[in-house]
Amino acid sequence: MQNIQNSGAIPQMVRQVPPVTPHFVNRGPILDSMREIVAQAGGGHTALICLYGMGGVGKSGLASRFLHELQSDQDGAGRDGNLFYDLRGFSPDTTAKPNDVLEVFLRSLGVPPAAIPPDLPARASWWRSASAGKSFGILLDNAVSAAQIRSLLPGEGAHVVVATARARLAGLTLDGGRLLRVDPLDDTAATKLLLDLARATDADAEPDEASASRVAALCGGLPIAVNAVGVHAVEGLTLADAETGLTQHRTRLSALSSDETESVQAAFDFSYDALPPETARAYRRLGWHVGPVITLSVVRGLVGGGGAECARLLRSLVSASMLTDLGGGRYRFHDLLALHAKGKAAQDEPERRADALRELAETYARDSLAADAVIRPYAQADLAADGVAPPSARSEPARFADSDQALSWLEAERENIIAVAEYAAEAGLTSCTVAISEGFWPLYLHKRDASGWLRVGDAELRMDTGTRLRGRLLSKRGLALGFLRRVEEAQEAFSQSQALWEEVGEPGRVAQVLQRRGLLALGKERPDQALGHLRSACELQEELGVRHDRGITLLAMGRALNRTGGEAEAAPLLRRALGLLEGGKDANHALRARIALARATVDEDRDQARGALEEELEKASERRFETARAEALEALGDLAARAGDAERAVGHYSATVEVLRKLGARETIAAVHERMSALGSVPDSDSG
Structure with missing residues (x-):
């Protein structure tokens, strides 16, 4: 740890x-x-x-x-x-x-x-x-x-x-x-709370204290009931009218209040009936939500409408004390209100639940794929070829200005996305489950959220998706499992994926699985094993004329050779990788290729290599490419160590470890610590 x-x-x-x-x-x-x-x-x-x-x-x-x-x-x-x-x-x-x-x-x-x-x-x-x-x-x-x-x-x-x-x-x-x-409020305190609410918007108001006392008693001293009723007094309803309405609602009993008091059910019914029709509709439909928090995306899916309309509905529910604002665009029901909303939905439009939840799943499917398209434009052709497409939905998909905004949305909605994916799988919504699984993938690529993606991926794994989609899923699953050190499971997933792609005659996808096997071995500091997989992948990719994936494979081969002292063999491979990646839509891998090339050519001109590494480190820091940043820092540390500058080397290695910790790269941390120890530096015994 x-x-x-x-x-x-x-x-x-x-x-x-x-x-x-x-x-x-x-x-x-x-x-x-x-x-x-x-x-x-x-x-x-x-x-x-x-x-x-x-x-x-x-x-x-x-x-x-x-x-x-x-x-x-x-x-x-x-x-x-x-x-x-x-x-x-x-x-x-x-x-x-x-x-x-x-x-x-x-x-x-x-x-x-x-x-x-x-x-x-x-x-x-x-x-x-x-x-x-x-x-x-x-x-x-x-x-x-x-x-x-x-x-x-x-x-x-x-x-x-x-x-x-x-x-x-x-x-x-x-x-x-x-x-x-914590006991209910006594009559005096409950009455005072109600009067405070009634005076909230008009300090000169003189509410009827006798009516307030009777209303407070009808609420049973429960603050949630007092607030639910009192908000209508703030909006101009007299306490006498509130008393009449609450008394009528006390006759409405249901299983919803069987373990509480009649006061809560009556107060919630009264508040619900006072909502405008469109707000009441939003309230009860949000009770169907399967995730932990309510956001604009949830409202768009379950209720419908544009962003401004959904935001207005949320504000109305907060103003009516029917929803709690957690800040940051996140809301939640009190657990009793969640039960009440769900009960009202079952009472008023039970036939709509399945359709509404399908629309919620479709909304998250479309938004997740929209985020992925901004983050991974280079992957969209393969997605289309494999039949991954956004399902139809009432609302337009979310629009993201750039990859940072798209990734931030995925992070903010993470728990909801997982919950919706699991519901979609249970409901048999195959296209939604697949789309959400694909759309979530950038959180693994950029944040190494392997555990989160596996929950989404496992939802898809339960579906009958066909050979191509199953092959895609198992290949990704292999990477995520390998990252979590579940190596045997990862190798099994890769083997199953490779067999499926061989079955349908897709050598390009077989090459991709071999590439990922090589990347897993390289990440586990097994460069010789990695080279075997990567060379096989590269041969297939050259036959097929695949540019982007071949560039990544050549980059990985160069990095593996750099690890084993084969810099002379690595340099030409890395120049080829750079030619395939430079000027494309994958700035991250192009930058990493330049770092690996500088490392491979250090013996040709040490000063030039150092300058190139420092320049690429600055670019990686600006772009927040953390993997590239770690690779540049590690290369600078190795360069300083070879020059006999132990102090500078240890400084670079220490900075490398800090970045690697963010990436969860435990094996690489251990390897860097070995080099620090060889220089006489004692790293943290806890290497992660």
Whole structure:
């Protein structure tokens, strides 16, 4: 495991805990108890608090307020930022898995996706290392068990972890946790909250306190119900009208409120009926969403309409207290509201669910392929030849100005894309599943998100896609599995892919699989094995006249020869690679070819090689081509070592390791560390 603390991974302060409402009453005693628990934990220890109580009682709002209060004290707990995750213990969607939560936390702290190990014990260990010595406020919302919380606890440090749950999670006391029950507001506090809401837009208003008291009582002291009803008072509805409507709705009982109170169902029904028709339609359809967060893409898929209209609908739902704004274009339902929305959809338009979810899958399929087309223009001809095409959808696909914007969209929508792909596979939506799998591939190529792509790829693997698409999938699967060190599985995937392409008589695709086998071996620091695969691939590619793939294969052959002391043989191959790649649409590989060529010709003119490497390093840094950057730094280190400048060599090697850690290139890190040790430098024992 790499040394995260020394990797420069922690970025600027993270602030993920949802914002607090300005209307907050009668929680002084429990806040005092929470402050006391933190004080008793001491400056260097984690305070673990579990707030438990019925749904809608205000646990999440209380936890958010407390953590924001802590962070406002720069010397107090939470000074390094706050983290948030909805564990979805009581939502209509699948409960969050600790493994996925840890991946999000590590990514939030700047750990590159490629460096995050796939298994839960290793991720938990990395999380403890990344958070050790820090001070984070962490909100784990809607937990279902103590075990779910336990693996998410941070390393040693002045952390404050607040978990919310419906049940009393007594098991957390074994971890030093303190349990605090959150009760409904008493009548006085609930009335005050309602009056505050009524006065929010008109300080001179004099709402009827008697009506407010009766409405508050009908809400059962639950803040979520008071807010849902009170927002209509803000919009001009009298409290007397609210009382009448709420009383009528109390007669509407359903299984949705069987384990809560009639007040919640009545309050939500009342708020729902007050929504404009198009907003009500959006509300209930968003209840069908299969992913963890709601974004513009989700609204476009489930509801339809352009970007401006979808944004307006989201604002309307937030204004009506029916949706929570998480910031950054991300929204979520309270778990009770998610159940209510889903119930309303089942009641009002049950026949539309399958069609709406198909349209959601089609939207993500089109948007993912649109992102991929901007990032990988050179791959589009092969996609079309294999029958990968965007399905029809009501909305236009997303448009991306450049590859950076497209990649950012894929990263932001990552969890939704995975969830939609898995749903599409279960629903038998083959074309959508294939399109999403292909569209997600740039996250592996550029971010080495192997675990994320395998989840999407595994969804496609369950489909009957035909020989060509199965061959494509297995070839990619081999790369991702190999990156995760699942080498035997990777070789099996490559063998199956190669056999399929041989079956349909596609020597070009056979060559691509051989190339990828060579790249896997090269990445595992097995250059001799790599050369065998790469030479076979190159022979086929030369016969077929393939330019781009042959350029990449020649580049890989040159890099392998550079590794084994065969620079003289590497140089002509790399010049040929550069001729095939220069001036095309693949600037990344062209730059890497120039770096490899400079390395191969160092004995011809050392100063010229150094100048070329420094120039390419600057270009790689500007373009954020991290693999090329690592290769240039490593070559400069080797050059300095050969010149007898150990100090400069170690400096370049150290910088190389920092980049390689972001890429998760563990074998190459180990090889660079060996060279550092030979120069008398003692690298971190933890090489990743």
